[in-house]
Amino acid sequence: MQKVLTGNQAVAWGVMRARAQVVSAYPITPQTSIIEELADLVSEGKLDASFIKVESEHSALAGCIGASLTGARSFTATSAQGLALMHELIHWAAGARLPIVLADVNRAMAPGWTIWTDQNDTLSQRDTGWLQFYCESNQEVLDTALQAFKIAETIKLPVMLVLDAFYLSHTAEAIDIPEAPEVDAFLPPYRADIKVDVDNPRAFGGMTGVDVYMEFRYMQQEAMNDALRVSAEVDREFAQHFGRSYGLIEPYRCEDAEAVIVTSGTVTSTARDVIDEWRDRGEAVGLLKIRTFRPFPIALVRDALRGIPKVGVIDRNICPGFGGIFAQEIKASMYDMEERFRPAIYGFIAGLGGRDITPKTITEILEKTLHPEKTERHLNWIELKA
Amino acid sequence: MSPHVPGQITYDLPECELMSSGHLACPGCGASLAMRIALKVFGPRTVLCIPACCWAVIDGPFPYSAAGVPVVHCAFETAAITATGVRHGLDVQGVQDVNVVAWAGDGGTMDIGFGALSAAAERNENILYVCYDNEAYMNTGVQRSSSTPIGAWTTTTPREHPKEEPKKNLVEILAAHRIPYAATATVAFPDDLRRKLEKAKATKGMRLIHIFSPCPPGHKSLESDSIKISRLAVETKVFPLYEVENGTRYTINHASKGVPVQEYVRLQGRFKHLKEQDLQLMQQRVDREWTFLMRKIELFS
Numbered sequence A: 001m002q003k004v005l006t007g008n009q010a011v012a013w014g015v016m017r018a019r020a021q022v023v024s025a026y027p028i029t030p031q032t033s034i035i036e037e038l039a040d041l042v043s044e045g046k047l048d049a050s051f052i053k054v055e056s057e058h059s060a061l062a063g064c065i066g067a068s069l070t071g072a073r074s075f076t077a078t079s080a081q082g083l084a085l086m087h088e089l090i091h092w093a094a095g096a097r098l099p100i101v102l103a104d105v106n107r108a109m110a111p112g113w114t115i116w117t118d119q120n121d122t123l124s125q126r127d128t129g130w131l132q133f134y135c136e137s138n139q140e141v142l143d144t145a146l147q148a149f150k151i152a153e154t155i156k157l158p159v160m161l162v163l164d165a166f167y168l169s170h171t172a173e174a175i176d177i178p179e180a181p182e183v184d185a186f187l188p189p190y191r192a193d194i195k196v197d198v199d200n201p202r203a204f205g206g207m208t209g210v211d212v213y214m215e216f217r218y219m220q221q222e223a224m225n226d227a228l229r230v231s232a233e234v235d236r237e238f239a240q241h242f243g244r245s246y247g248l249i250e251p252y253r254c255e256d257a258e259a260v261i262v263t264s265g266t267v268t269s270t271a272r273d274v275i276d277e278w279r280d281r282g283e284a285v286g287l288l289k290i291r292t293f294r295p296f297p298i299a300l301v302r303d304a305l306r307g308i309p310k311v312g313v314i315d316r317n318i319c320p321g322f323g324g325i326f327a328q329e330i331k332a333s334m335y336d337m338e339e340r341f342r343p344a345i346y347g348f349i350a351g352l353g354g355r356d357i358t359p360k361t362i363t364e365i366l367e368k369t370l371h372p373e374k375t376e377r378h379l380n381w382i383e384l385k386a
Numbered sequence B: 001m002s003p004h005v006p007g008q009i010t011y012d013l014p015e016c017e018l019m020s021s022g023h024l025a026c027p028g029c030g031a032s033l034a035m036r037i038a039l040k041v042f043g044p045r046t047v048l049c050i051p052a053c054c055w056a057v058i059d060g061p062f063p064y065s066a067a068g069v070p071v072v073h074c075a076f077e078t079a080a081i082t083a084t085g086v087r088h089g090l091d092v093q094g095v096q097d098v099n100v101v102a103w104a105g106d107g108g109t110m111d112i113g114f115g116a117l118s119a120a121a122e123r124n125e126n127i128l129y130v131c132y133d134n135e136a137y138m139n140t141g142v143q144r145s146s147s148t149p150i151g152a153w154t155t156t157t158p159r160e161h162p163k164e165e166p167k168k169n170l171v172e173i174l175a176a177h178r179i180p181y182a183a184t185a186t187v188a189f190p191d192d193l194r195r196k197l198e199k200a201k202a203t204k205g206m207r208l209i210h211i212f213s214p215c216p217p218g219h220k221s222l223e224s225d226s227i228k229i230s231r232l233a234v235e236t237k238v239f240p241l242y243e244v245e246n247g248t249r250y251t252i253n254h255a256s257k258g259v260p261v262q263e264y265v266r267l268q269g270r271f272k273h274l275k276e277q278d279l280q281l282m283q284q285r286v287d288r289e290w291t292f293l294m295r296k297i298e299l300f301s
């Protein structure tokens, strides 16, 4: 079925097709229309779920944790301040190995108050043990929602589905919505092997001594390693069912490139156009889209950038005291590569707080990467006002 | 029914014993006795949601558990919403004969978890919320909570500056949410406690039982005095036993004898610094609150 949907509607329709059983959520701009749509779908009987209309994001995720522990497929959505408020439970959901799916509409953190996009809200949750997928289009949003439940339930880790505020959340495009029976074939009902069950009483999450805590974290890391393989497999399986796939990363026109820029989210689409233009002019430039941020696909990124002389990383985020977060991850991934294959990596901060990243912005970044005589190696602020 | 021995309380509790020995409660812990009685009434088709509090420790470390029913440990401020999530999760899977219980301390209930509790009450979630009230943060070593009584010593209200504010009134606040059932109880009145647990279990929607639970290390009292202190809390009218249905129908469950408050206070080192004049003020406050409650009972029984 083809339908014109905003990114937020695409999330809601994905959740409906995934037959989530419990939704627990609290409104915040620009996430709000996800839960309004879900409230409609539930009240119209199109989604047979229980919607807990909680009083805070903290409770939104706590509600999902309770429900998920019983074996119910659980979903929440939020943005920025809401995600930050959840932080304690973000750790809890991952540590408890619960396959909760959370959609975060990337919004910059206050102060000052802002509703526009950047990635600092989700990237601040980097070290919590959630998978993170950054989406480029509304189709990818819906498809990733379906993949997210399958991946989460396979490896028993929670998944964050990330979409840019407004560029995706409130922008409509025609997308293909897979039919329910096809989705059911791809994503069967969740069967938790360990769950709250009065016939088999267990305690969940009790005091954990120095003798075992570390082993729990080790198992979490093992599951994250597994997540790379599982995410790729699920993406392939998705392609078999629906004819679309995204990869964990996507190299675009990187063959024999002199310079490659690295993007995530909707910046990627703009960058594709710019790369096409430059390629048409005969310039050896390419693009690497990072879709999967956690687990970080280290080996794939190394393969994609190996031997590329110059790499520019666009970060719509800032880790104050260091620099761009994607740049940091990519540098760490490339560090021990043989020197002759290791690119020079330049970090660019752009588009914070929702400032547009236009073809002109990307052109400047490409130029600074290709001709780095005046480019700082570590941190370059693009279109910064004096 | 146990045989009546003069000077002993008699009570009639179900034989069923879910809680096992080996738990980590201190001797004389009111909260562990409260749980033992509660589980007898609730039976095996029960799920406990326990936030950070003494009971998070009492149940035992991984992989042990003394409760004998599923225990969902949860973040400090999330007892009500975790129980809500468990309830919805079970409901959507068609499991309806399970009693979902939030079991939290006074701090988790009246301070950090208060927003989530109020919200669950306002939505009339189908959960049973038990607050065992030892009147301070005992797990972290006796700091004040909003449930610490006026005049009491805690480590954050030292003797020179004991707590200046009266205890928050949980049942009144929950009654104001017009939930189906809210009641006070304490371990020295096991029949009353049993009846309230049964009633709460049989009621649908949001139910709250507020159990006053003596704590020897926190109250600086003798382990052997816990039951006596629990009984005196009621007989002095410091902690009246009553229940409120639908927020409007008040019933007093025990005609407190009106023993002087001093009898209750003198068994607890946390009140040792109080002067004669402080005790008089305390007595006046207790009498005033009792009159207030009696008026409500007259008007709304």
Ligand SMILES: Cc1ncc(C[n+]2csc(CCOP(=O)(O)OP(=O)(O)O)c2C)c(N)n1
Residues within 6 Å of the ligand: B052, B053, B054, B055, B076, B077, B104, B105, B106, B107, B108, B109, B134, B135, B136, B137, B138, B139, B140, B145
């Ligand atoms: C968010 C958070 N803040 C603080 C703590 C530390 N903490 C654990 S238990 C506790 C006090 C619990 O008091 P109460 O709810 O009265 O239960 P009690 O220990 O008295 O049984 C505190 C402050 C925590 N676990 N989580």
Ligand SMILES: [Mg+2]
Residues within 6 Å of the ligand: B105, B106, B107, B133, B134, B135, B136, B137, B138, B145
């Ligand atoms: Mg306490």
